[in-house]
Amino acid sequence: MIQKINSYINGGGTNELSKDKIILNAGLFVLTGLCFLYTVLFFIFEVYDAALLLGFGCVLYGTAIYLSKIGRYEFSKYLFVTFFTSYITYFVCKIPSDLGTVSFYMLAVGFSYLIDVDKKLTLYTLALTLLGFLFASFQTFILGYSLGGTFLTSLKFSLVPSSIIIMYFIIRHFKNRLDLKIQEKEEETNKLKDINKSLEHFSYIVSHDLKAPLQNINTLVQFIDKDHKDELSEEAMEIFTMISACTTRLDDLITAILEYSKSGQKATNIEKIDVANLIEDAKNLIEIPDGFRVDYSKSLPSIIGSRTQLEQVLVNLIGNAIKYHDxxxxxxQVLVNPIDKDFLKFEVSDDGPGIKDKYQNKVFEIFGSANETSRTDSTGVGLAIVKKLVEVNCGEIKLVSEYGKGSTFLFTWPSNANKVQN
Incomplete structure (x- = not known):
């Protein structure tokens, strides 16, 4: 029997939710019965305004219950709010009687039914307003009612507490809708994060598996070049040279993709870093031609973070400034200045050719290019890796460039990675 009632009220679902709905519906059935009982009593005592008022409430609750049960929950809610407005406007404002004590608490109970039926808070507010209803009934019909039909209680008694309860339910209603939207956005964000992680994992596996056969091809080409060079024609050797160059290029590209897939991972090797020494180490990792200078201040602050990741960012930016110089x-020039107690701002500037406006939005994209032609010595992944490394460390990066006058890459980096990530 209970299962049939659960199925009827809830349309399927969990038993816990069905029990909540049973309790709530039972509460409204009790209220409807009380409305009907009081309506009959007022007719007997010939208090017709009160009978009409409570009769209207009886119809209102019955309609809301029926609509909710047949699945028209939203319509039931809006119908109730509409009736609620007219209920207060006409009966409370038009008729100067002291019947608000009962009617306001009944309306508050109705709101507890129509808002968040699957939350324990609803049962709590239902119990609270039911207690208020019983208290108001006691004061009105036992303490304040005389045999002559005069009401001694005042509307002011019920207006303030009841209005607060109703306002609370209205605020709760809109807050619930806002919380639902926020929850949906968080779920979408988490799904996108999971998809992104899956893609990174997939690219890592694919790239790793591609390197093995590629190395085999390169080994075979080197074997032919070493042991059978004299047996092959000049044209055949040119073809093998092209194959070797292509495999080397492809190997570099796969290595870059592997680095890109790993760049989104948070660093675990957090340590104290002397920024000036780190810039010097980054310089030593780059082949700097004669005629090029990399200037920076020797008196820079120390920070706490991933030395490997920050070094990789600087190597990429300084290396690109040299590689693409005309x-x-x-x-x-490398400038480092504190923004606040939590972040430093790095600026890597050059006096090279600059980047045209139409390419500036593409430089941080994977396989993006800063000009019309692609270089064979570039994979197009370096700046994409830089962007991911900066963002995974809670920083931001942007490009400021004027074509013909050089470029400046600006990025922020935490002064204490442990503090920012936590």
């Missing part, structure tokens, strides 16, 4: 001489 002259045989050039100057690269």
């Amino acid at each position: 002259k045989k001489t050039g100057n690269i």
